[in-house]
Amino acid sequence: MFELGTLFKIFIAVVIVNNFILFRFLGLCPYIGVSKDTESALGMGMAVMFVMTMTAAVTWAIYNFLLMPLHIEYLVIIAFILTIATLVQLVEMIIQKTAPALYDSLGIYLPLITTNCAVLGVAMLNKDTLFGESLSFVKCIVQGFGAGVGFTLAMLLMSGIRERLELADVPACLKGIPIAFITAGLMAIAFLGFSGML
Amino acid sequence: MKKTSIASEFFKGFIRENPIFTLCLGLCPALATSTSVKNALGMGLSTTAVLIASNMTISLLTTILRGISSEIFYHKIQKVRIPLYIVVIASFVTMVDFTLKGYFPALSKDLGLFVPLIVVNCIILGRAEAFASKHNIGLSLIDGLGMGLGFTMGLSLLGAVRELLGAGQLLGLSVFGSNFKPAIIFILAPGAFLTIGFLMGFFRHIATLRSKRGN
Numbered sequence: 001m002f003e004l005g006t007l008f009k010i011f012i013a014v015v016i017v018n019n020f021i022l023f024r025f026l027g028l029c030p031y032i033g034v035s036k037d038t039e040s041a042l043g044m045g046m047a048v049m050f051v052m053t054m055t056a057a058v059t060w061a062i063y064n065f066l067l068m069p070l071h072i073e074y075l076v077i078i079a080f081i082l083t084i085a086t087l088v089q090l091v092e093m094i095i096q097k098t099a100p101a102l103y104d105s106l107g108i109y110l111p112l113i114t115t116n117c118a119v120l121g122v123a124m125l126n127k128d129t130l131f132g133e134s135l136s137f138v139k140c141i142v143q144g145f146g147a148g149v150g151f152t153l154a155m156l157l158m159s160g161i162r163e164r165l166e167l168a169d170v171p172a173c174l175k176g177i178p179i180a181f182i183t184a185g186l187m188a189i190a191f192l193g194f195s196g197m198l
Numbered sequence: 199m200k201k202t203s204i205a206s207e208f209f210k211g212f213i214r215e216n217p218i219f220t221l222c223l224g225l226c227p228a229l230a231t232s233t234s235v236k237n238a239l240g241m242g243l244s245t246t247a248v249l250i251a252s253n254m255t256i257s258l259l260t261t262i263l264r265g266i267s268s269e270i271f272y273h274k275i276q277k278v279r280i281p282l283y284i285v286v287i288a289s290f291v292t293m294v295d296f297t298l299k300g301y302f303p304a305l306s307k308d309l310g311l312f313v314p315l316i317v318v319n320c321i322i323l324g325r326a327e328a329f330a331s332k333h334n335i336g337l338s339l340i341d342g343l344g345m346g347l348g349f350t351m352g353l354s355l356l357g358a359v360r361e362l363l364g365a366g367q368l369l370g371l372s373v374f375g376s377n378f379k380p381a382i383i384f385i386l387a388p389g390a391f392l393t394i395g396f397l398m399g400f401f402r403h404i405a406t407l408r409s410k411r412g413n
Binding site for chain 2: 028032
């Protein structure tokens with residue numbers, strides 16, 4: 001009924017094959033910034049996953065029920081970024097009330113989800129590839145959720161590696177961010193192996 | 199005195215506070231659009247245009263608001279300044295997006311998603327918050343220009359390395375001749391991460407050498 005096969009394909013594509021971080025270069029700032037330990041990586045990933053799924057749903061509604069009927073599609077960037085900013089504010093308030101410990105550990109990076117290009121990226125990608133197709137609302141949500149899952153997956157893998165890297169003997173000039181990038185490069189090569197899958 | 203400060207505001211973006219290699223800002227577009235020097239230049243200059251325009255507008259806006267509004271009202275506005283900045287930036291990005299689509303359709307297609315994503319480039323919001331809201335319009339212009347060109351320079355450097363190793367070309371011209379077998383991985387995603395990792399290490403190494411010599 002819902003073309004489960006297609007939905008599954010979209011999900012796998014966005015989680016593994018076209019991973020947002022390792023293939024599309026979206027959301028690198030938190031990827032490098034918050035991946036120092038597994039716990040905050042997981043928290044950040046969860047927050048992004050939630051915001052992305054919500055964003056996919058809300059931007060679909062805004063584009064189809066507000067921008068299209070009024071023929072103001074040119075406002076799409078402004079409309080989407082304001083939506084995301086509002087959603088992030090909401091998530092921040094919820095986390096602050098329900099999980100103060102998580103809120104403390106995420107610290108500065110939570111407001112930064114607003115300027116996380118992965119979130120706006122998922123909205124724009126949905127607009128370009130999925131709007132206008134049948135059942136596209138469900139597909140949008142699947143793509144948004146999948147992007148979040150892929151983001152979390154890459155974050156977790158990276159944080160695990162970086163915890164070990166702390167103990168490794170790395171040349172002084174590569175310590176910290178440079179070695180994280182080189183690690184990400186090696187991970188991207190591994191993920192490139194999935195590219196023939198679909 | 200005034201002149202040296204203007205020069206230092208302008209040049210700080212190139213090496214000392216280079217957005218990509220030193221501040222680590224704006225990494226997503228830096229990696230995604232540096233597949234060739236041409237794309238890198240296009241992206242860098244688009245970002246520079248937005249950065250200059252938003253820096254100037256925000257500086258002007260803050261000055262005017264501070265001038266005309268009462269202390270309490272200004273304090274209230276301060277609380278919603280980030281959404282305000284974002285709307286300003288988003289408007290300029292929309293303009294740049296349509297300009298590119300209209301006049302440079304091929305480049306616009308190559309950059310794709312990353313033109314609208316200039317809006318979430320941390321450099322722009324970062325400069326708005328850290329510089330433009332505290333300085334006058336002239337200095338903000340200089341800051342935007344310097345930072346934007348520093349970003350463009352970093353992007354082009356990345357683009358040059360990747361194009362040279364990945365395609366054996368520079369600006370579309372063959373460099374090594376036809377016998378050269380390019381390492382295609384450098385144009386693909388992994389190459390971007392490796393290149394920026396090693397370049398960053400290189401920049402940092404130079405910085406350490408310099409500070410050692412200073413001592």
